[in-house]
Amino acid sequence: MNARSATVVLFALLATLLAGIEGFARLGFGRVSRMQHETEAAWATGATLGRAGTGDLPTVLLAGNSLLEKGLAGADLGALGDGRYEFHELIMRNTQAIDWEFGLRRLVREGSRPASVVLVLGPRHLWGNRLNVPYFARYMLATPDWALAQRAAGLGNTARAELLLANLSAWLGARAEIRNALLEKTVPGSATLAHAFRPAPRSPAAAGDGSSAEGTVAIVQQILRINGVVAGRGSHFALLIMPEAEGNGLAAAVARLRAAGVSVFNTSDCYAFGPEDFSDGFHLNTVGAAKFRSVFSGLVEAGWFSEAGAGRSSAATECPLP
Amino acid sequence: MFFDTTSYFLFLLAVVLAVRCLRHDGQNWFLLAASYFFYGWWDLRFLALMMASSGIDYLLARGIEATTEPQARRRFLVVSLLMNFGLLAVFKYCNFFVDSFAHVAAALGLGHVPARVWQIALPPGISFYTFQAVAYIVDVYRRDIPAVRRLRDYALFISLFPHLIAGPIQRPSHLIPQVQNHRRLEAEPFFAGLLLILEGLFRKIVVADNCALVANAAFNGHFGASAGATVLGIVAFAFQIYGDFSGYSSIARGSAQLLGFHFMVNFRQPYFARSLSDFWRRWHISLSTWLRDYLYIGLGGNRGGTARTYRNLFLTMLLGGLWHGANWTFVIWGGLHGAGLAVERSLGLVSERDRTMALPELWLRRSIVFVFVGIAWVFFRAASLGEALGFLGGLRQWSATPALGYAAIFLAGHVLPLLLLDRSLERSGGEYLADKSAYGWRIAAGVTFAVACLLFAANEQSAFIYFQF
Numbered sequence: 001m002n003a004r005s006a007t008v009v010l011f012a013l014l015a016t017l018l019a020g021i022e023g024f025a026r027l028g029f030g031r032v033s034r035m036q037h038e039t040e041a042a043w044a045t046g047a048t049l050g051r052a053g054t055g056d057l058p059t060v061l062l063a064g065n066s067l068l069e070k071g072l073a074g075a076d077l078g079a080l081g082d083g084r085y086e087f088h089e090l091i092m093r094n095t096q097a098i099d100w101e102f103g104l105r106r107l108v109r110e111g112s113r114p115a116s117v118v119l120v121l122g123p124r125h126l127w128g129n130r131l132n133v134p135y136f137a138r139y140m141l142a143t144p145d146w147a148l149a150q151r152a153a154g155l156g157n158t159a160r161a162e163l164l165l166a167n168l169s170a171w172l173g174a175r176a177e178i179r180n181a182l183l184e185k186t187v188p189g190s191a192t193l194a195h196a197f198r199p200a201p202r203s204p205a206a207a208g209d210g211s212s213a214e215g216t217v218a219i220v221q222q223i224l225r226i227n228g229v230v231a232g233r234g235s236h237f238a239l240l241i242m243p244e245a246e247g248n249g250l251a252a253a254v255a256r257l258r259a260a261g262v263s264v265f266n267t268s269d270c271y272a273f274g275p276e277d278f279s280d281g282f283h284l285n286t287v288g289a290a291k292f293r294s295v296f297s298g299l300v301e302a303g304w305f306s307e308a309g310a311g312r313s314s315a316a317t318e319c320p321l322p
Numbered sequence: 323m324f325f326d327t328t329s330y331f332l333f334l335l336a337v338v339l340a341v342r343c344l345r346h347d348g349q350n351w352f353l354l355a356a357s358y359f360f361y362g363w364w365d366l367r368f369l370a371l372m373m374a375s376s377g378i379d380y381l382l383a384r385g386i387e388a389t390t391e392p393q394a395r396r397r398f399l400v401v402s403l404l405m406n407f408g409l410l411a412v413f414k415y416c417n418f419f420v421d422s423f424a425h426v427a428a429a430l431g432l433g434h435v436p437a438r439v440w441q442i443a444l445p446p447g448i449s450f451y452t453f454q455a456v457a458y459i460v461d462v463y464r465r466d467i468p469a470v471r472r473l474r475d476y477a478l479f480i481s482l483f484p485h486l487i488a489g490p491i492q493r494p495s496h497l498i499p500q501v502q503n504h505r506r507l508e509a510e511p512f513f514a515g516l517l518l519i520l521e522g523l524f525r526k527i528v529v530a531d532n533c534a535l536v537a538n539a540a541f542n543g544h545f546g547a548s549a550g551a552t553v554l555g556i557v558a559f560a561f562q563i564y565g566d567f568s569g570y571s572s573i574a575r576g577s578a579q580l581l582g583f584h585f586m587v588n589f590r591q592p593y594f595a596r597s598l599s600d601f602w603r604r605w606h607i608s609l610s611t612w613l614r615d616y617l618y619i620g621l622g623g624n625r626g627g628t629a630r631t632y633r634n635l636f637l638t639m640l641l642g643g644l645w646h647g648a649n650w651t652f653v654i655w656g657g658l659h660g661a662g663l664a665v666e667r668s669l670g671l672v673s674e675r676d677r678t679m680a681l682p683e684l685w686l687r688r689s690i691v692f693v694f695v696g697i698a699w700v701f702f703r704a705a706s707l708g709e710a711l712g713f714l715g716g717l718r719q720w721s722a723t724p725a726l727g728y729a730a731i732f733l734a735g736h737v738l739p740l741l742l743l744d745r746s747l748e749r750s751g752g753e754y755l756a757d758k759s760a761y762g763w764r765i766a767a768g769v770t771f772a773v774a775c776l777l778f779a780a781n782e783q784s785a786f787i788y789f790q791f
Contacts, residue, residue, distance in 0.1 A: 161323075178777070193732055
């Protein structure tokens with residue numbers, strides 16, 4: 001073998017490797033990773049939702065991140081619907097409002113037409129323009145929205161190109177998830193390490209103050225854009241703000257959104273959640289989740305999830321009894 | 323366009339294919355355009371600055387060569403040095419000096435001095451291309467090399483994209499002839515270039531980025547304050563910065579080889595050094611030799627007695643520290659190394675570099691050097707002196723958590739492969755793994771690196787540390 005033929009062999013092997021891992025990410029990863037399988041299945045269901053589900057119940061898409069996942073952990077969504085709604089949960093971890101602006105655009109583009117879309121996020125996730133690039137690009141961004149997304153996030157040239165490439169390549173988009181799945185199986189204490197290795201906050205919102213004038217304006221603009229995406233296709237949009245141990249100062253933003261006709265429920269305005277309800281100050285533990293489920297049931301009873309219910313702007317719908 | 327991004331490799335592929343279709347003249351024009359595109363991709367504003375300073379240095383060097391009158395030659399040299407170091411001072415150190423002056427004024431009770439009058443952005447790679455430009459003008463002044471005839475060739479020498487942002491700082495006598503003369507695009511260096519890139523990627527995205535997870539967690543206090551967390555943080559950062567910068571250098575060298583250029587080796591297993599001076603012969607070689615040739619020798623080197631030698635050593639390292647960044651932590655880092663080198667010299671350890679040592683002595687020396695270098699890295703890593711001392715203060719507290727144990731295993735899993743790789747290179751004297759073996763072994767090494775990169779690259783990409791300098 002000489003250098004020329006060795007180069008050809010090396011290139012061929014690298015190309016085979018890349019093709020193999022791209023194929024695995026497209027076809028095989030969802031089969032070996034339970035989490036990935038659930039995400040793909042939830043997205044596929046979300047994308048095909050019509051206005052009415054089985055038994056003609058109005059469909060409600062609950063879209064959110066791990067806060068929603070922990071908040072409704074172990075809940076039977078069918079029972080929670082109480083014969084009034086058919087709930088569908090779509091969890092995309094480590095996402096915030098800007099991710100969902102484009103995620104919902106993609107769902108709508110793929111044909112999703114639920115009766116209501118309820119975005120369930122924490123107070124720190126309502127504004128900020130930093131995208132979780134590879135994951136977002138692969139799972140939430142429709143290719144035609146690329147130009148809009150990179151402008152909204154104010155990306156530099158490299159990030160712009162990486163966003164497009166991660167959108168086109170399953171492996172680039174799922175790379176982090178594949179590695180996480182591998183580490184979970186091979187590294188002892190991976191859950192403990194994941195907590196210790198937690199990344200820096202993704203946006204100023206995570207460390208900043210949503211009650212500031214700047215924060216209020218940013219939140220209102222962001223949520224109104226999402227409302228426009230959802231309402232544009234005839235679905236009702238609502239925002240459910242998850243509780244935090246220390247409450248939040250979102251009164252001004254909530255008031256402005258309600259004045260603009262957006263249905264908002266700020267859990268912390270109505271119910272006190274203390275540090276004992278959280279595993280880490282943000283994610284609810286089993287005690288907190290049980291409390292949240294009763295709040296959620298109160299909202300179901302008050303008809304908050306439907307356009308008609310949200311239209312009744314009474315104290316009862318703003319703070320329904322659990 | 324960082325070296326570990328897909329967009330860089332698409333760019334590199336396009337440039338390599340184009341270069342192979344062009345003749346020498348066309349190659350140089352195309353490479354200049356590609357390098358300016360690469361630089362402008364970051365920030366178009368600073369492209370004009372680099373082009374202007376390249377143009378002026380080109381003319382000044384021609385001026386130096388055109389005259390035999392010593393005073394005129396010196397004038398041209400001084401103008402160039404003032405321009406180059408002036409730009410570096412303005413863009414890199416202005417805020418640092420204004421802030422420092424404000425602090426001193428406040429401490430002396432001279433009233434409030436508004437700090438940060440302007441927020442000045444740092445042009446990417448300015449520290450590196452400035453040193454390369456200074457080396458050129460000094461070499462022309464010393465008549466070591468002739469001035470470059472064509473502006474295009476000089477501009478390409480400064481801006482050739484594989485070294486532009488973070489080196490290796492190329493010596494004019496090494497790179498300029500490669501720019502000017504016909505380059506043979508041979509199969510062997512091309513193949514070696516591919517392997518250098520794969521090994522560099524492994525060093526960066528598998529070793530450094532995973533070590534960064536541990537280092538960041540330790541420095542951010544996620545493991546608490548304890549001796550274990552501090553030691554873990556020191557080891558993790560030591561291998562993060564080594565994997566990061568040696569990986570960058572390997573990718574830069576590999577990219578250059580795909581284009582028919584050869585860059586100097588920048589790292590030679592630095593954590594196998596048996597003394598501090600040995601460490602500096604192995605770490606960031608292009609910078610340490612630059613500092614030796616253009617600063618240490620300029621200051622008088624080891625001529626003029628012991629005291630002056632120590633002073634020159636200390637000053638060189640102090641300025642080398644400051645070159646890394648506008649922060650007192652870098653000055654302290656450089657000062658520690660300067661003091662360490664001086665002490666080592668006074669103990670007569672420098673002359674022992676080639677002595678055969680018994681294994682226990684060898685590893686004891688290596689360990690001492692690693693501990694010293696690791697502690698100095700704390701000042702390099704910390705945002706402030708207080709943060710560095712606070713982090714080192716953790717050494718006084720003894721406690722252990724399960725997370726520390728898991729993190730130590732995780733760290734070992736990423737550091738050991740790099741140590742084994744370095745051990746192999748140390749024994750073989752090679753530039754990349756298995757470079758003296760049959761092609762089959764080399765291909766196997768390359769594919770192994772590729773698989774590791776595909777599966778174990780860290781999730782949180784961290785920018786190459788030296789890009790900020």
